[in-house]
Amino acid sequence: MASIIDIKEECALQVRNFDFTYKGAAAPSLKKVTMPIAKNAVTALIGPSGCGKTTLLRAFNRMHDLYPGNQYEGEIEFEGRNILDPKEDLIHLRTKIGMIFQKPTAFPMSIYDNVAYGMRLQGIKNKSELDGRVEKALQDAAIWKEVQDRLKHDANGLSGGQQQRLCIARAIAVEPEVLLFDEPTSALDPISTQGIEKLVIELKERVSIIIVTHNMQQAARVSDYTGFMYLGDLVELGHTEELFVTPKEKLTQEYITGKFG
Numbered sequence: 539m540a541s542i543i544d545i546k547e548e549c550a551l552q553v554r555n556f557d558f559t560y561k562g563a564a565a566p567s568l569k570k571v572t573m574p575i576a577k578n579a580v581t582a583l584i585g586p587s588g589c590g591k592t593t594l595l596r597a598f599n600r601m602h603d604l605y606p607g608n609q610y611e612g613e614i615e616f617e618g619r620n621i622l623d624p625k626e627d628l629i630h631l632r633t634k635i636g637m638i639f640q641k642p643t644a645f646p647m648s649i650y651d652n653v654a655y656g657m658r659l660q661g662i663k664n665k666s667e668l669d670g671r672v673e674k675a676l677q678d679a680a681i682w683k684e685v686q687d688r689l690k691h692d693a694n695g696l697s698g699g700q701q702q703r704l705c706i707a708r709a710i711a712v713e714p715e716v717l718l719f720d721e722p723t724s725a726l727d728p729i730s731t732q733g734i735e736k737l738v739i740e741l742k743e744r745v746s747i748i749i750v751t752h753n754m755q756q757a758a759r760v761s762d763y764t765g766f767m768y769l770g771d772l773v774e775l776g777h778t779e780e781l782f783v784t785p786k787e788k789l790t791q792e793y794i795t796g797k798f799g
Contacts, residue, residue: 541774541786542573543763550716550746551575551598552615558590558597561607567593569770570612575716580738580747582761582778584754586799589767591750595718598748599635600628617715633660636709640721642701644693649676649685652693652704656712671711679707680737699730706737710745717741719749723756735760754794758782766790 553575558568568590575581583591593602600621602608610622621631633656645652653672662668672689676682681703685696693704702722709717719738723731738747738760751757757764758778765775766787774787785791792798 540572540772541776541790542772543776545574545576545763547579548577549574550577550616552613553594554613554615556594556597556612556614557610558593558602559609559611561605561609566611567770568597571772573765573772573775575746575748576763577746578742578744579762580742580749580760581763581765582757583748583750583765583767584752584757585767585773585793587752590770591767592720594767595720595748595750596637598716598718599632599637600626601637603628629659633712634714635716635718636712636714637718637720638702638705638709638722640724642698642705642725644696644701644704646692646694648690649693649696649704650689653707653711656708660712675707675711676704678710678741679703680733680740681707697730699726699733702726702730702734703737706734706741710741714745716746716748719747721750721752724752731756754782766793768793 553571553573556568556571557566559566571594583594585591596602598614613620614622645655650672653675654668657668657671673682676685681700684700696704723734735756738749741747749761761778763775764778764781766773768789774781774785774790781790782794785794
């Protein structure tokens, strides 16, 4: 039986009895996961490789639908509805629940056009509105000062850390409610990692954040809540400080103290 904290504040997402099975798999990769995701907070998911962290993260904006044959069961409630409903508008959903991937993925276009891309898809064409929102997104992603004089330059000329912040700017430009971070600093140097971590903490004032990380120190630094996963199960979810200092589950304690991983 999992140990799941009862979150008192408003929730951005509620997961209930969620199973996920990859196409052709004999058994589900996620089993009866139930967890609240607090609004305007950072929730970290930790656990050994293959435990289901990224599989769960990608379910939150139905990324698995890009590969037909995968199966969902259960409920993920967002804005009062179950987003696993086959009728869910996935383009709208991915605007509201954005994703930052492990490897920075700047589009092969200018810095400006990268940030404006999602807004144009939403039908925003007014140049002054686009200009204002591009600038604000780049400022919020802490990269404006570095790129303000080269907005028309190819985004792929940026460093890895800059490209990751550009991807964050692109995601927040469309004003999402939730941001999903999948190992966002694993390909970055320590200074860029520190910058992204600082940004994550600042962004929770306006969006709810879920971050998958193999780095327990990173989870401890940036998150308000941490969930420990093992073999497709959510073993424990609690306040980050309490989970790392006094975990309720023996398996959590063994993972945190390095007995396996």
